[in-house]
Amino acid sequence: MTGPTTSPLEPVLEARGLRKQYGPLVAVDDVDLTVGPGEVVGLVGKNGAGKSSLIKVLTGAVQPDAGEVLLAGEPVHLRGPAEARRRGVGFVHQELNLVEQASIAENIALGGGLPRRAGLLVSWGALHQRAQTLMEAVDIGHLDPRTRVATLTPVQKRQVMIAAALWHPPTVLVLDEPTASLSEHEVVVLHGIVRRLKSRGTSVLYVSHRLDEVIGLTDRVVVMRDGAVVDSEETTRLDKGRLVAMITGSAGQDRPTHLRQDPGAEIVLDVHEVSSDRMVEPVSLQVRAGEVLGLAGLVGSGRTELLRAIFGADSRRTGEVRVGGEVVGCSPSASLRSGIALLSEDRLHGGLVTGFTINRNITFASLARFRHARWLPLPSGRRERDRSRDLSADLAVKAESVDAPVMSLSGGNQQKVLLARWLSTEPRVLLLDEPTLGIDIEAKTEIYHLLHRLAGEGFALVVVSSEFPELELLCSRALVLREGRVVAELEGADVTETALLHHCFDGAGSPA
Ligand SMILES: Nc1ncnc2c1ncn2[C@@H]1O[C@H](COP(=O)(O)OP(=O)(O)OP(=O)(O)O)[C@@H](O)[C@H]1O
Ligand SMILES: [Mg+2]
Structure with a gap:
């Protein structure tokens, strides 16, 4: 370790010796982590490094196999996400999980439970008022809380999810790749929200692959590799090159050079x-x-x-x-x-067959190529798997084997599987x-x-x-x-x- 792993003040959120294992794979390996009051901590690492897994444990979505989570110095047992929220841990996970057909207000209230009158009837007036206040906090105060979420842009959906995470005012807000699908301009909107939360004393744990924003937004950066925290450093002491080296564990990378085009092709x-x-x-x-x-x-x-x-x-x-x-x-x-093949932007709705293995997801669009023979319309399992293995290796998909369920992959590796699928159609x-x-x-x-x-x-x-x-x-x-x-x-x-x-x-x- 080169820098401080802890913040000077009593941390609002702390992990001690956290461990989470999926079969033989250790997704979170003896992790210690602290987030100080009002501190913005960046959590970075390669695809499959364990960032989302760690966050799932910290926010009660998954139970750890060992170790403990502490809030304001007190060990807590988070039985589920609702409890985490009640105790001041707000979060937005990597994948958007809004109810598209419900209104903004209803989606926001899903984070906290609908306000009820006399304990029974939903008080819509109170709900809309509450939603409106939270919407203002995340820069979408101009929208009507009754608007259906399906009609919103990606950044607005992200904003709704953050508003939902603010329903119980969080002491720490955990954001897993909030800007992954946003354009440069929208990223600025999101950064504004994070800065405002910080200025009000809310701590933030922020996962991102966009290194410029990690440098621009955070106070401290924690690096994960193969499930473990391998480095931690004050952001002021980092530049992009150093950060890349910390993440990859190597000195530098060869960038591709500009393509020269043959005008007569x-x-x-x-x-x-x-x-x-x-x-x-x-x-x-x-x-x-x-x-x-x-x-x-x-x-x-x-x-x-x-x-x-x-x-x-x-x-x-x-x-x-x-x-x-x-x-x-x-x-x-x-x-x-x-x-012609199209790799679409939305991997969950536009592509992955969530119940299938990695192998089948790769060969899904090209099964006909793996027939035993022209007259026998059955794929040869061996040829199919050889192909998926080659493509996974080409794209460095991080998985135990191509027979693992595709949903056991980290977000970035799921994207590589989709790319492999379209390459397989030649x-x-x-x-x-x-x-x-x-x-x-x-x-x-x-x-x-x-x-x-x-x-x-x-x-x-x-x-x-x-x-x-x-x-x-x-x-x-x-x-x-x-x-x-x-x-x-x-x-x-x-x-x-x-x-x-x-x-x-x-x-x-x-x-x-
Ligand atoms: N439910 C699960 N079952 C089996 N393996 C899992 C499961 N969830 C995560 N993993 C594995 O744990 C490891 C860490 O995954 P995780 O999603 O935490 O990575 P990540 O750092 O968030 O990556 P990314 O940047 O791609 O989102 C990966 O190897 C992944 O395949
Ligand atoms: Mg992730």
Whole structure:
């Protein structure tokens, strides 16, 4: 250890010798951790390091196998999340788990129990009033508490979840990757909320893979590796390079170099005047073999809609999509047959089959390839597993074996399994929506190398990312979308973070 592992004042939250084991795997290994009053502690580590597991134990969602949790110096036995909240431990877990069809107010009250009149009837007036106050605390005071959650943007949903965590005023708020799916602008909103809580004396334990925000937001950083806390340091003594080294346990990383594009390469993907009911105006674009085309824009600028339209995910599409000159029908299955694959942004709703193993999740979209023979429409288990093993190894999926249930993986590793699934279909065109969402710094670099390797093999790639440095690193060309329209095209060395930001905001006024 190089720095202090404890804060100077009596901690509000403390873990002593915490341990959680899943079968042979030790997810949380003898962890000591403290969070001081008003302190913002960053919790970082690679995918599968044990961050979410530790948080689940600290917030009563999972019982530890050994060790204890202390609140304000007192050992407590948290029987469940409701008890943790009552005792002042607020939390928002990594995956959004809101009731989409219920109102904002109802979702907020799920955190605390509905206010009842005479112990029986729900007092809606009181509920809405209470919800409104909490909504103001998280910057969504302008919304009506009766609004259905399904109609909200991702950042608003995150804000609702934080409001729910504030129902019982927390002494410590635990946030597991709250900004993973947010764009740069929305991240700023979230940081504002955290800073305000801190200024009122609330402590925060904050998990993130975005190292800039860890440095900008926290007072102290705790690093986990293989279930254990391996380092802890005051943030003022850290810079990004040092933090990366602490997380990966190695000195440096080789960054991929800029892709050079062959202007004469074959046009693999040809999108002509494509539009869907969700798009504002038709878009045309072409992607050559070996090219990585970036789509930049703020959340809501139409990037996901464009990818979905190209893939034929929304049944009503106008215009034409061609792969290698052949017209592609407007449906996901026609797209897959023609060699287009789409990695969607929302891994739980857009992809993972939660009851299946890692193996089956990987081969799910390409089972036909593993038939024993053309005339025998049964997959060969051996060939299927060989393929999943190869792909998992390629993407460094952290798992005991490919036969483990996919839901036993950490968030970032689930994302890698989805990427493996689409690679297994051997596409020529890969459409990737936020491909490194929730993926740690080391695995990100692995994925960048992989995407460049695929480009080198003649794939055509289209990448949507809210992280502009990622687009700068990955893309040979980028389109900027604003309010559903393509407003700029950048090429080669002109694809920079600064230029992308400039075009996203330029003339757009202040994004709401
Ligand atoms: N319910 C479970 N059953 C079996 N293994 C589990 C379970 N939950 C977590 N694990 C394992 O525990 C380890 C730690 O996972 P955890 O989700 O805590 O990682 P993490 O640090 O949050 O990673 P990420 O950054 O990807 O979210 C992983 O190897 C994961 O596969
Ligand atoms: Mg996690």
